[in-house]
Structure formats: structure tokens, C-alpha cells
Amino acid sequence: MIIVNEKKYNLTLVGFEKDSLKKDFIINEVGHTTLSIEEKTIYLCLEKNLEDKKIQDIFSKIVSSAKYDLNIDFNSILKVFNNDKEIFKLIVEIILFSTHQQFSLKETKPSFKNFSLLFDKSLEEHYQQASIKLEYVNFARDLQDLPPNLGTSIEITNMIESKAKEIPDLKVTVLTKKEIEDKKMGLLLGVNAGSYIDPRVVILEYCTDKNVEKTAFIGKGITFDSGGYNLKGSQFLANMKFDMSGSAIVSAAVLALAKNKAKCNVVSVALLTDNRIGGKATLTESVLTSMNGKTVEIGNTDAEGRLVLADGMTYAIRELNAKRLITVATLTGAIRIALGPWYTGAFSNDISFYEEFVNASKKSHEKVWRLPLDDEHLEVMKGSKIADLDNSGTNGFAGSSTAAAFLNVFSENNSYIHLDVASTAYEDKRGKAVMTRTLFELMNK
Structure with missing residues (x-):
């Protein structure tokens, strides 16, 4: 299930630019995540000018392999990409694509964790458009x-x-x-x-x-x-x-x-x-x-x-x-x-x-x-x-x-x-x- 702008879950995914965080425990490699139980945060290492395919690979892997329900903090992610609205739409579309329950006639169907997408109100129109497209x-x-x-x-x-x-x-x-x-x-x-x-x-x-x-x-x-x-x-x-x-x-x-x-x-x-x-x-x-x-x-x-x-x-x-x-x-x-x-x-x-x-x-x-x-x-x-x-x-x-x-x-x-x-x-x-x-x-x- 995808919801928006409700910090509903215990864990939050936060993006940061490579080499910008001074935390000893952080994995400082693009695409890798670090879980901080104390901060209830998963840190995702990113960098500017990532190719579309790399962004797709990173976020599709995150949502398809998530072990916990997650809040996704887009403000921190977009900060890495200079608040590019097109990158926002791209990532939203990747999430909606990757969490779609695909056609299956199996008795047991795969399930996904729940995600709450947290973003600025100025992006709501872009989210709605991406949501319609992906439907x-x-x-x-x-x-x-x-x-x-x-x-x-x-x-x-x-x-x-x-x-x-x-x-x-x-x-x-x-x-x-x-x-x-x-x-x-x-x-x-x-x-x-x-x-x-x-x-x-x-x-x-x-x-x-x-x-x-x-x-x-x-x-x-x-x-x-x-x-x-x-x-x-x-x-x-x-x-x-x-x-x-x-x-x-x-x-x-x-x-x-x-x-x-x-x-x-x-x-x-x-x-x-x-x-x-x-x-x-x-x-x-x-x-x-x-x-x-x-x-x-x-x-x-x-x-x-x-x-x-x-x-x-x-x-x-x-x-x-x-x-x-x-x-x-x-x-x-x-x-x-x-x-x-x-x-x-x-x-x-x-x-x-x-x-x-x-x-x-x-x-x-x-x-x-x-x-x-x-x-x-x-x-x-x-x-x-x-x-x-x-x-x-x-x-x-x-x-x-x-x-x-x-x-x-x-x-x-x-x-x-x-x-x-x-x-x-x-x-x-x-x-x-x-x-x-x-x-x-x-x-x-």
C-alpha cells in the first residue's frame, strides 16, 4: 500500500549525498543503505548526475526487497538532485511500478511492504500526475x-x-x-x-x-x-x-x-x-x-x-x-x-x-x-x-x-x-x- 504525507511507520528512508555525512557507521557507497536502529532511520547513499537506469535499479530494489514498512523522505532525496521535479516524478513512478501486484494465477501471491511518501506540498500535482500515468x-x-x-x-x-x-x-x-x-x-x-x-x-x-x-x-x-x-x-x-x-x-x-x-x-x-x-x-x-x-x-x-x-x-x-x-x-x-x-x-x-x-x-x-x-x-x-x-x-x-x-x-x-x-x-x-x-x-x- 502507498500512502502520502503521513509519517505512519517506525522506520524512515533518508537520502544523503556521498561523502556529506560524518557518521562512522554509514556505508558511503552509492546505492547502499545503512540501518540505524537508534535513529529509526535507513540512510541511502546517492550522488548527483546518476543515470536514470541507476536510479531505477536503486529504488526498485529498495521497495521490492524491503523487510519493513517505510516512510520515504523525498525532501532529503531531492536535496541531492537539486530539487529536480522530474527526478521526483521518476522515483515516484519507479515505486508505483515496482509495488504493482502483477497478474498471477498462483494460489499464493507476492506481497509488498507499505510505504508512505513524504514530500513538499508543491509536489502534490506532480505526484497526482505520476499516479495517474502509472495506474x-x-x-x-x-x-x-x-x-x-x-x-x-x-x-x-x-x-x-x-x-x-x-x-x-x-x-x-x-x-x-x-x-x-x-x-x-x-x-x-x-x-x-x-x-x-x-x-x-x-x-x-x-x-x-x-x-x-x-x-x-x-x-x-x-x-x-x-x-x-x-x-x-x-x-x-x-x-x-x-x-x-x-x-x-x-x-x-x-x-x-x-x-x-x-x-x-x-x-x-x-x-x-x-x-x-x-x-x-x-x-x-x-x-x-x-x-x-x-x-x-x-x-x-x-x-x-x-x-x-x-x-x-x-x-x-x-x-x-x-x-x-x-x-x-x-x-x-x-x-x-x-x-x-x-x-x-x-x-x-x-x-x-x-x-x-x-x-x-x-x-x-x-x-x-x-x-x-x-x-x-x-x-x-x-x-x-x-x-x-x-x-x-x-x-x-x-x-x-x-x-x-x-x-x-x-x-x-x-x-x-x-x-x-x-x-x-x-x-x-x-x-x-x-x-x-x-x-x-x-x-x-
Whole structure:
């Protein structure tokens, strides 16, 4: 349990700058703590200019391994960091992230100690905003962690819809299979063709300022990816329940913005289906027609994420009148090789929009790295002899960039950013809801 500004517990965590305390018993090493029973105090050694990752490691370890209920004295901690309000929000978010009771079906669930966060009244607004953000970050993590037999397109839709209905001024729309067919979203339907579970598209709309361009977040929601007829090997089937992470992330970001009463014009489009093998499943070398009319040859049924996103982009442009687009997807294995688990890969056709996004990522302390998006990458995706595009390309080079180039075709010359979170969406079989905070910061005006 987290409470604020009640010195309720016997022990208090106090931060100090390295070499600043003249106490013989103090462990003067950054990140280490010293317990003083007489003073009922745990001293935490810190120093200025710590990297975000180091701050995260220190405070997540403190809250996850605490043996006692604790008061946490933020005034002493922030003194080390020159009272930086962004550091305050970062640490609060780490605590709320680390103490979240994650989804579990075990008989016995882990428990955490209680914490009281003590801070100056001038920081209350920052705390409330961080608390709202993390409520929905943690909601997205719970969606990610659902096993695929429970986290179907139908169930995830119901959970997002239920959460949305708790928030005033937030419009939620759900497209059923019949409505998806009526919209001629042929790429989404092609991915869903082998499944006995119908697809869903969940749209959240939040607008408080119609005078600004509408921004759309479009999320890949493959609730389990078998690879289709280009079947994945058994070692690559692990973690495929996380292939719906994009839909969880974009939905959570709009939920948080609406709950925070941000001044913005934003929508999310979550495209939900699984990718299965079956008698009606799409075959390799089939040709599908997208919602915007372009034809796509299926060079590889395991390159399905870009298909559902393409139809989602068209829907956002033509049905919702979005002028700025951001897609979020666990899209390519290539990004894991290029950037590892440390950076989200980013691609954009608009430098001004991208710079705005990068500034938001700095506020959220989430690392992104821009990769190239060139005409040469698109040429690779135009190799089909019989269709406008091939979904897998004609060579194995620069797989993340060629996938982004495929998607950029469907931006219809609108400002566009693609976020490939395949290397950052989850860790150790647990969802992280990466980029939810950055999307929030981008639109929280």
C-alpha cells in the first residue's frame, strides 16, 4: 500500500549525498543503505548526475526487497538532485511500478511492504500526475501478462472498454467482425482468417481542443502469433502472447490522458486478433486488399503485424481524420539484434514531429533511437510481380527499416512515427508497457 504525507511507520528512508555525512557507521557507497536502529532511520547513499537506469535499479530494489514498512523522505532525496521535479516524478513512478501486484494465477501471491511518501506540498500535482500515468501503465502490463487462452481479442476488448467507461469525456467504439468487413479492412481480416475467435478494433477518442490536429496512436494487438503457415519454430513461440503489447500501450496512453484531463486531441486504435493456422488461414503468396485499396502479396504469414497496422492507419486517417500517426508494435526480430533491450527503435517521415516526440521521451526517461527510413527500404517492399506491395520484402537486409517503409506507405503523406518495441515491451516474461509514458508526455499539454 502507498500512502502520502503521513509519517505512519517506525522506520524512515533518508537520502544523503556521498561523502556529506560524518557518521562512522554509514556505508558511503552509492546505492547502499545503512540501518540505524537508534535513529529509526535507513540512510541511502546517492550522488548527483546518476543515470536514470541507476536510479531505477536503486529504488526498485529498495521497495521490492524491503523487510519493513517505510516512510520515504523525498525532501532529503531531492536535496541531492537539486530539487529536480522530474527526478521526483521518476522515483515516484519507479515505486508505483515496482509495488504493482502483477497478474498471477498462483494460489499464493507476492506481497509488498507499505510505504508512505513524504514530500513538499508543491509536489502534490506532480505526484497526482505520476499516479495517474502509472495506474494505466500497470493496466497495460496486466493486459500484456494475460496468457493467450485468456487474453483473447474479445477479452482484451472487454477489459479496455470497461476501463474506458470509468472516465468521463472518453468515447469508446468497438468494431466487430461484421463492421470490420464493412470497412473492407482486408489485411486485418487476412491475419484473422485462420482463427475461430473474431477480431476486434477498439477505438478510444478524447478531444478537448478541436483546433489542434488530431494525433492517432495505432497499436498492434496480435494476442498470440504462431507465424501462420510460415510457422515459427518452437523456440520462437515463447513470449508470443506479448505480440499484443502495442494495443495495450496505445490504449493505456489515451486512458491516462483522459483521466488526467489533458488538453489535447487524441485517439487510439487497437487492432486485436491472433495469428493461427487453420483450414481458412491465409496462405503464403496470397494477395490481400487493404482498406485503402492497395494490394499486398503475403510473402510471409509471420509478417502479420504490419498488415493489421496498415488497416488501422487507414482507419485513423479516413474515419477519424487523424493528421499525425504513431504506430506501436512488437514488429521485428531485427530490432532486437540492432538495439537489444535498451532502446525502442523509432522511424519517422517528419523531423519536427519526431523532435517533439524525443522531447517527450526525455521527460518520461524512456530511451529511443531513430533508425533510417529511406526510399531504398520501400523499393525492397515493392518486389511483388502481381501486387502493389510484398509484406516481407525481397531481401533480408534492414528488416526493421523495410517494415517501417511498408507502413509509411499507409501514412498517406501525413506526419508519421513508427515505434518498434520488440526489444523493450517485455522482460523476463513480464510486460513493461514501454512508451506509454512517452505517449502521455507527448500529448499532456
